[in-house]
Amino acid sequence: MSQSVVGAIPPSEPAQGGAAPLEVARKIEGRSPWRLGAQRLAHDRAAMVSLAVIMIVVLMAIFAPVIASVTGHGPYQQFTTIGLSPSGQPVGPNSTFLLGTDDLGRDILVRIAYGARISLLVGVVATALTVVVGATVGITAGYFGKFTDTVLARFMDWLLAIPFLLFAISLVTVIGAGLAVVIIVIGLFGWASVGRVVRGQVLSIKEKEYVEAARSLGASPWRIMFIDILPNVIAPIIVYTTLLIPLTIVTEASLSFLGVGIPPPTADWGQMISESQSVYQYGAWWFLVFPSLALLITTLAFNIFGDGVRDAFDPRGDQLFV
Amino acid sequence: MARFLVRRILQGILVMWLVTVSVFLIFFVGPGPGSVARTLAGKQATPQVVAEVSHRLLLDRPLWVQYGHFLWLLLHGNLGYSFYHGQSVNSVIAAAFPITLSLVTGAAVLWILMGVLSGVLSAVRARSIMDRTFTGLALFFYSMPTFVLGLLFLLIFYYEFTIHGISIFPGSGYTPLTQDPLGWLRGMILPWFTLALVSAATYTRLTRGSMLDVMGEDYIRTARAKGLSERRVIFRHSLRAALTPVVTQYGIDVGVLLGGAVITEVVFGMPGLGFTAVQSIQQQDLPVIIGVVIVASAAVVLANIVVDALYAVLDPRVRLH
Numbered sequence: 001m002s003q004s005v006v007g008a009i010p011p012s013e014p015a016q017g018g019a020a021p022l023e024v025a026r027k028i029e030g031r032s033p034w035r036l037g038a039q040r041l042a043h044d045r046a047a048m049v050s051l052a053v054i055m056i057v058v059l060m061a062i063f064a065p066v067i068a069s070v071t072g073h074g075p076y077q078q079f080t081t082i083g084l085s086p087s088g089q090p091v092g093p094n095s096t097f098l099l100g101t102d103d104l105g106r107d108i109l110v111r112i113a114y115g116a117r118i119s120l121l122v123g124v125v126a127t128a129l130t131v132v133v134g135a136t137v138g139i140t141a142g143y144f145g146k147f148t149d150t151v152l153a154r155f156m157d158w159l160l161a162i163p164f165l166l167f168a169i170s171l172v173t174v175i176g177a178g179l180a181v182v183i184i185v186i187g188l189f190g191w192a193s194v195g196r197v198v199r200g201q202v203l204s205i206k207e208k209e210y211v212e213a214a215r216s217l218g219a220s221p222w223r224i225m226f227i228d229i230l231p232n233v234i235a236p237i238i239v240y241t242t243l244l245i246p247l248t249i250v251t252e253a254s255l256s257f258l259g260v261g262i263p264p265p266t267a268d269w270g271q272m273i274s275e276s277q278s279v280y281q282y283g284a285w286w287f288l289v290f291p292s293l294a295l296l297i298t299t300l301a302f303n304i305f306g307d308g309v310r311d312a313f314d315p316r317g318d319q320l321f322v
Numbered sequence: 323m324a325r326f327l328v329r330r331i332l333q334g335i336l337v338m339w340l341v342t343v344s345v346f347l348i349f350f351v352g353p354g355p356g357s358v359a360r361t362l363a364g365k366q367a368t369p370q371v372v373a374e375v376s377h378r379l380l381l382d383r384p385l386w387v388q389y390g391h392f393l394w395l396l397l398h399g400n401l402g403y404s405f406y407h408g409q410s411v412n413s414v415i416a417a418a419f420p421i422t423l424s425l426v427t428g429a430a431v432l433w434i435l436m437g438v439l440s441g442v443l444s445a446v447r448a449r450s451i452m453d454r455t456f457t458g459l460a461l462f463f464y465s466m467p468t469f470v471l472g473l474l475f476l477l478i479f480y481y482e483f484t485i486h487g488i489s490i491f492p493g494s495g496y497t498p499l500t501q502d503p504l505g506w507l508r509g510m511i512l513p514w515f516t517l518a519l520v521s522a523a524t525y526t527r528l529t530r531g532s533m534l535d536v537m538g539e540d541y542i543r544t545a546r547a548k549g550l551s552e553r554r555v556i557f558r559h560s561l562r563a564a565l566t567p568v569v570t571q572y573g574i575d576v577g578v579l580l581g582g583a584v585i586t587e588v589v590f591g592m593p594g595l596g597f598t599a600v601q602s603i604q605q606q607d608l609p610v611i612i613g614v615v616i617v618a619s620a621a622v623v624l625a626n627i628v629v630d631a632l633y634a635v636l637d638p639r640v641r642l643h
Binding site for chain 2: 288295302
């Protein structure tokens with residue numbers, strides 16, 4: 001086992017000692033790469049600010065019903081008298097509707113809060129799906145090599161070489177739009193990039209002595225892949241995951257913007273922005289600007305946080321994750 | 323080199339074959355039996371008409387016969403007829419492609435200039451205020467969804483400008499270059515900048531990272547030690563080596579977008595390939611969707627081959643693998 005526990009690990013030590021569990025009761029405290037990374041991350045002010053922003057968005061999503069009850073406006077409730085001007089246009093921000101109303105007289109603030117649920121749900125679940133599939137395929141291809149690797153690597157090349165958006169739109173149109181469909185389509189097309197990164201890492205790790213040791217002890221391939229190798233590729237996987245979440249959120253919003261994502265009347269940021277197109281010519285800037293800001297602030301926060309995680313946990317891996 | 327190219331082209335053909343299989347599965351098998359014939363026959367078609375369409379297009383034959391027929395027509399460059407536009411898919415695509423080409427060419431020139439320049443400046447003066455500004459801007463635009471930027475541009479430069487009596491930029495549409503060069507330019511500026519700013523962000527980050535790596539190399543120190551001017555060290559020695567990953571990314575991005583800059587085209591109402599694809603999906607215009615997806619995939623595959631060939635020319639080590 002390659003656990004270097006005695007003495008503080010110098011920062012230049014590669015992060016590959018990996019998942020060494022914290023061993024206590026030593027005179028000189030050993031800090032695992034995880035703790036070192038967490039400490040580095042905690043000192044990154046930009047990353048901490050964006051983490052706070054992410055928490056606010058999460059709270060907004062969780063407490064969307066509270067926001068709805070405080071304002072007294074349900075997410076689907078159409079205020080045709082006070083929420084629309086006499087000519088039937090949306091009304092701007094005022095004391096009743098803090099962020100104005102949309103083209104059907106619904107409260108934009110409440111709908112943004114509910115929209116956060118969709119964005120975060122898809123962002124996290126679809127990314128998780130992407131990463132699980134990508135990591136599994138990547139480890140399998142990298143570990144078994146030969147024919148398995150050739151087939152899987154070609155398949156990943158193919159996935160990366162097709163126009164994602166067009167295929168996604170086509171698939172959603174054939175299957176029918178919906179939350180689960182969006183998540184599965186994003187997962188289906190997104191895992192290849194994760195797979196490629198993990199495969200590359202596994203190719204070098206499987207030559208290490210401890211893998212050879214495990215093999216000579218008679219460990220099964222599955223045990224070696226998931227007990228011995230997986231913990232050592234988990235750092236790049238985590239980094240990749242944090243950087244993938246904002247991409248997934250944008251993809252979901254884009255699909256909804258194109259009308260093949262989350263079907264109305266569910267509140268969704270991409271869809272709200274799309275609907276705003278019909279009325280911004282009448283000066284309803286708030287309908288476009290506020291959902292756009294919600295989307296932009298969320299993706300920006302995730303990207304800054306993701307950069308921080310990368311710098312903290314994978315200091316040498318920058319080229320992988322530009 | 324020839325062997326390398328042949329192998330890459332064969333791989334490209336394999337990928338294209340997989341594309342045809344998946345397109346066939348999505349559109350002919352996915353919707354379930356009989357559905358394609360019904361779609362193609364139109365909404366008012368009687369069962370007899372549907373059966374006739376089904377028979378004429380071999381849709382009542384086994385799947386492999388259908389696929390073989392589909393592939394056979396494709397190999398002859400026959401993408402079928404759009405039943406919405408009433409013309410061949412080839413001419414629908416031929417009409418849409420110049421629009422996508424105008425959009426992508428202009429944007430690509432803008433974003434490579436913006437991206438590489440800001441990336442080099444950032445790397446040369448790493449950690450300076452300029453570096454922080456550029457990396458901050460890059461992160462901002464990297465996080466910016468294309469449709470958000472496009473719509474905000476329209477809100478400011480089209481709507482606000484127009485109500486204040488300045489009408490420089492049209493709200494949507496496309497004016498052909500040959501018809502009215504000035505109108506073409508005015509219509510292209512907002513879409514160009516939308517696509518370019520969103521794309522440039524990746525290049526700023528890529529160039530900066532790659533430049534910083536290269537500038538730590540021994541041969542750069544040697545170049546400096548020889549007494550070369552800093553400008554020469556940066557542009558002749560560092561940038562050249564740093565550009566390799568940038569070129570790779572550029573080729574692939576341009577290839578993907580040439581198959582349709584879907585979002586930008588939709589936001590600005592430009593009837594290019596992406597817009598046509600989205601529109602034909604809404605109209606259930608099956609032949610056009612299939613045509614665009616296949617052309618777009620071919621563009622990506624071709625771009626990949628060109629990039630790999632360029633790469634092999636630039637870096638002889640690649641050819642050996």
